[in-house]
Amino acid sequence: MSFHLHQIAGKNAEKTKAHNRRVVLGYLRGQPAGRAEIAKASGLSTQTVSNLMAELVTEGLVVPTGRRRAARGQPPVVYAFNPSGAAVLGFEVRPDTLTMVLTDLGGTALVTRQIPLAQTDPAHVLGQMAMLAQAHMPHMPVLGAGLVIPGPFGVDGLSGVGPTALPDWDPAQIPLQAEAALGLPVHFDKDATAAALAEGMAGAASGLSSYAFLYFGTGLGLGVVAQGQPIRGAFGNAGEVGHIIVHPGGLICECGNAGCLEQYASRLSVQRHLIAMGALPPDGTGLDAALVQLLANQNQDLMVWVDTAAEALSRAIGLLENLFDPQCTVLGGALPDALIDLLIARLSLPPGSVARHSGRRNPRVLRGTSGTLTAAFGAAALVIHDTVTPRLDARAPDIAATESPPCP
Amino acid sequence: MSFHLHQIAGKNAEKTKAHNRRVVLGYLRGQPAGRAEIAKASGLSTQTVSNLMAELVTEGLVVPTGRRRAARGQPPVVYAFNPSGAAVLGFEVRPDTLTMVLTDLGGTALVTRQIPLAQTDPAHVLGQMAMLAQAHMPHMPVLGAGLVIPGPFGVDGLSGVGPTALPDWDPAQIPLQAEAALGLPVHFDKDATAAALAEGMAGAASGLSSYAFLYFGTGLGLGVVAQGQPIRGAFGNAGEVGHIIVHPGGLICECGNAGCLEQYASRLSVQRHLIAMGALPPDGTGLDAALVQLLANQNQDLMVWVDTAAEALSRAIGLLENLFDPQCTVLGGALPDALIDLLIARLSLPPGSVARHSGRRNPRVLRGTSGTLTAAFGAAALVIHDTVTPRLDARAPDIAATESPPCP
DNA sequence: ATATTTAAATCAAATGCTTTGAGTTAAGGC
DNA sequence: GCCTTAACTCAAAGCATTTGATTTAAATAT
Numbered sequence: 001m002s003f004h005l006h007q008i009a010g011k012n013a014e015k016t017k018a019h020n021r022r023v024v025l026g027y028l029r030g031q032p033a034g035r036a037e038i039a040k041a042s043g044l045s046t047q048t049v050s051n052l053m054a055e056l057v058t059e060g061l062v063v064p065t066g067r068r069r070a071a072r073g074q075p076p077v078v079y080a081f082n083p084s085g086a087a088v089l090g091f092e093v094r095p096d097t098l099t100m101v102l103t104d105l106g107g108t109a110l111v112t113r114q115i116p117l118a119q120t121d122p123a124h125v126l127g128q129m130a131m132l133a134q135a136h137m138p139h140m141p142v143l144g145a146g147l148v149i150p151g152p153f154g155v156d157g158l159s160g161v162g163p164t165a166l167p168d169w170d171p172a173q174i175p176l177q178a179e180a181a182l183g184l185p186v187h188f189d190k191d192a193t194a195a196a197l198a199e200g201m202a203g204a205a206s207g208l209s210s211y212a213f214l215y216f217g218t219g220l221g222l223g224v225v226a227q228g229q230p231i232r233g234a235f236g237n238a239g240e241v242g243h244i245i246v247h248p249g250g251l252i253c254e255c256g257n258a259g260c261l262e263q264y265a266s267r268l269s270v271q272r273h274l275i276a277m278g279a280l281p282p283d284g285t286g287l288d289a290a291l292v293q294l295l296a297n298q299n300q301d302l303m304v305w306v307d308t309a310a311e312a313l314s315r316a317i318g319l320l321e322n323l324f325d326p327q328c329t330v331l332g333g334a335l336p337d338a339l340i341d342l343l344i345a346r347l348s349l350p351p352g353s354v355a356r357h358s359g360r361r362n363p364r365v366l367r368g369t370s371g372t373l374t375a376a377f378g379a380a381a382l383v384i385h386d387t388v389t390p391r392l393d394a395r396a397p398d399i400a401a402t403e404s405p406p407c408p
Numbered sequence: 409m410s411f412h413l414h415q416i417a418g419k420n421a422e423k424t425k426a427h428n429r430r431v432v433l434g435y436l437r438g439q440p441a442g443r444a445e446i447a448k449a450s451g452l453s454t455q456t457v458s459n460l461m462a463e464l465v466t467e468g469l470v471v472p473t474g475r476r477r478a479a480r481g482q483p484p485v486v487y488a489f490n491p492s493g494a495a496v497l498g499f500e501v502r503p504d505t506l507t508m509v510l511t512d513l514g515g516t517a518l519v520t521r522q523i524p525l526a527q528t529d530p531a532h533v534l535g536q537m538a539m540l541a542q543a544h545m546p547h548m549p550v551l552g553a554g555l556v557i558p559g560p561f562g563v564d565g566l567s568g569v570g571p572t573a574l575p576d577w578d579p580a581q582i583p584l585q586a587e588a589a590l591g592l593p594v595h596f597d598k599d600a601t602a603a604a605l606a607e608g609m610a611g612a613a614s615g616l617s618s619y620a621f622l623y624f625g626t627g628l629g630l631g632v633v634a635q636g637q638p639i640r641g642a643f644g645n646a647g648e649v650g651h652i653i654v655h656p657g658g659l660i661c662e663c664g665n666a667g668c669l670e671q672y673a674s675r676l677s678v679q680r681h682l683i684a685m686g687a688l689p690p691d692g693t694g695l696d697a698a699l700v701q702l703l704a705n706q707n708q709d710l711m712v713w714v715d716t717a718a719e720a721l722s723r724a725i726g727l728l729e730n731l732f733d734p735q736c737t738v739l740g741g742a743l744p745d746a747l748i749d750l751l752i753a754r755l756s757l758p759p760g761s762v763a764r765h766s767g768r769r770n771p772r773v774l775r776g777t778s779g780t781l782t783a784a785f786g787a788a789a790l791v792i793h794d795t796v797t798p799r800l801d802a803r804a805p806d807i808a809a810t811e812s813p814p815c816p
Numbered sequence: 817a818t819a820t821t822t823a824a825a826t827c828a829a830a831t832g833c834t835t836t837g838a839g840t841t842a843a844g845g846c
Numbered sequence: 847g848c849c850t851t852a853a854c855t856c857a858a859a860g861c862a863t864t865t866g867a868t869t870t871a872a873a874t875a876t
Contacts, residue, residue: 009431016861023417233734237765
């Protein structure tokens with residue numbers, strides 16, 4: 001899988017059927033419904049929906065839940081999406097850890113495993129992944145695997161440095177190698193984008209078609225879903241929010257900028273702050289426990305950081321609102337819930353934002369799924385998303401096709 | 409047309425054919441090709457491509473350009489996209505002016521008209537539009553009309569104020585009314601998004617699938633195309649770049665923010681600066697002529713503005729790069745070419761950007777189409793884009809469908 | 817109670833496109 | 847000249863959706 005949209009593929013009857021299956025599944029994931037309702041919503045004939053439903057029931061992806069007696073007429077047989085009908089794998093690779101989750105189609109964890117990584121070369125890690133997967137194969141069918149790593153990919157001065165560096169992980173090669181190693185279709189993406197999809201599937205953004213997800217990993221990531229589709233950009237690096245400048249002339253970042261958001265609002269930044277204040281040992285261990293503790297005590301050192309971080313985040317969220325016009329912005333990832341809640345409470349969002357819309361139905365900012373497994377669940381969500389969301393298929397270029405013509 | 413992606417529609421044989429037509433046309437718009445090549449690129453059979461081509465040739469959208477003798481085997485008959493095969497209309501409505509362009513499918517102008525608007529109520533303006541269209545109907549088929557207005561739509565404190573306000577122009581109603589008035593399919597969007605599509609069709613971004621277009625209108629707009637699709641956001645307000653904060657604590661903007669980009673880099677900002685410097689009469693007339701003149705003289709007052717604007721733009725472009733990961737960022741719109749060139753020359757882009765990518769093939773920033781007709785051409789581009797780009801069709805909700813479930 | 821109305825679901829063609837496989841045409845290479 | 851390669855065409859087959867007539871089942875009216 002590459003990130004450029006090379007050439008959109010043509011369709012035939014089979015592709016059309018696959019599309020319609022996704023339409024039906026996607027609708028049913030939102031709410032249980034009878035066949036006639038689905039037909040009306042999708043524009044398909046009831047007969048077609050009947051045929052598809054019969055297949056989906058056979059496969060176990062959908063289950064009838066009895067008749068609904070509502071108005072006149074024969075009451076419809078209501079069908080519901082069956083999360084237990086199949087499973088998916090999600091892998092998150094970080095320089096020091098490999099995380100695997102096995103979830104059902106609802107995103108509910110069946111198995112979670114974390115193992116430390118001594119080496120980070122793809123061959124070794126893929127071997128570990130295959131081993132883990134082998135050891136936890138469920139009885140239900142496994143539809144595919146998601147694989148996420150921290151971004152950005154292939155950026156001078158950003159990718160090779162810092163604690164998230166994974167050398168030799170080429171986005172163009174890895175998915176194919178992973179498919180070979182796992183024997184499953186593999187969906188590859190960066191952690192924040194995947195985490196955003198997870199949030200849209202079962203979390204705070206469920207049911208939304210346009211939203212932004214700020215992901216606290218080591219740094220700060222961003223996944224944006226616009227009109228139901230994740231934004232990936234030309235090289236899969238969209239959403240590199242950690243290095244947007246919120247304080248011109250502010251703290252120097254290793255990326256070369258001054259005043260990067262990540263310097264003010266990230267795990268690393270709070271860790272550094274607490275070490276400097278003597279609230280954490282110099283090696284920075286025990287951050288999560290300390291955060292919970294300090295938060296409970298309303299520790300002033302922490303509050304100082306919260307205010308600074310909230311100011312920086314407010315600017316960033318204002319930006320995201322004006323650039324992406326999301327239904328809402330969600331904050332989640334590897335920080336304690338209570339801390340994220342506090343950050344949200346301390347936000348002062350800029351007034352000049354398209355988020356102040358008369359048609360708005362959602363809060364501007366919400367807390368999403370927290371915890372260190374967020375990205376791995378996101379990886380699983382990549383597969384689920386692919387299963388239930390209609391899409392435009394791309395075709396890989398065959399022979400030395402021009403990848404992107406030069407800007408004239 | 410609404411901006412929420414309500415529910416994706418199912419496909420049948422006819423829809424499939426329409427999709428495949430777009431695939432073929434889209435490929436041919438990039439480069440002339442033989443049928444076998446198109447088949448290979450699209451994954452369709454040669455027979456299908458043959459059938460589609462026969463239709464497209466009959467309709468005049470595609471023309472054979474002779475055989476290409478290349479390697480062994482029977483030389484392919486090469487077909488080219490025929491821009492003259494049909495025409496499209498583009499309308500731009502501003503509070504004081506209605507602009508219409510009639511272009512061929514290559515985006516080349518056949519007719520351009522501007523008329524002043526005394527009233528801005530939709531009924532009157534739609535009447536004027538119908539009148540203009542009527543008066544300039546070409547002999548070739550007209551595929552549709554694009555209609556653009558300045559954004560944002562429905563935003564408290566932004567939409568109703570300032571020189572771009574068009575009260576009573578409801579994005580949910582206008583397209584339908586326009587279709588009735590014109591008797592053509594109408595594509596509605598905000599000016600900058602449409603202008604971006606135009607740039608991707610024939611301008612600096614042609615052939616690119618991910619790019620950002622900064623549009624100098626009265627204020628400063630942004631259109632973003634990601635993976636071939638324009639980003640519109642939940643309410644069609646994505647790309648409201650004028651009100652992102654580039655100078656925290658800087659100049660007060662009427663939106664309520666301090667330090668908005670628009671205060672530093674826009675027609676209004678340079679106009680205000682030149683008036684303050686006495687280089688322009690207090691009513692601000694004659695801006696364009698003055699700009700050309702002052703530029704030729706390397707006027708110091710103007711240079712001061714250019715440096716300030718370039719600094720603000722550099723920050724904004726850095727942001728866009730990190731958030732959208734475009735192949736390049738294009739600057740265009742209602743400023744003289746030479747001034748845009750100078751702005752680009754004076755940029756100092758931040759180093760911490762995913763644009764510093766090893767796979768990069770395009771300049772980070774380019775000048776695009778300038779002139780006051782940019783947005784109207786963009787409106788026309790909406791129709792052309794729709795004609796040649798495969799898409800996921802949405803279905804309008806039928807009866808009291810939940811438009812967007814509340815963020816839980 | 818019984819008949820009527822309304823709506824869902826099924827059955828059995830029919831329809832629309834795409835694909836397949838055999839055959840034809842036109843060029844380069846030996 | 848003959849073989850190979852590749853593009854293209856023709857006719858039949860295949861796949862999935864649609865259409866129109868029927869059946870089923872509940873709410874309402876008589």
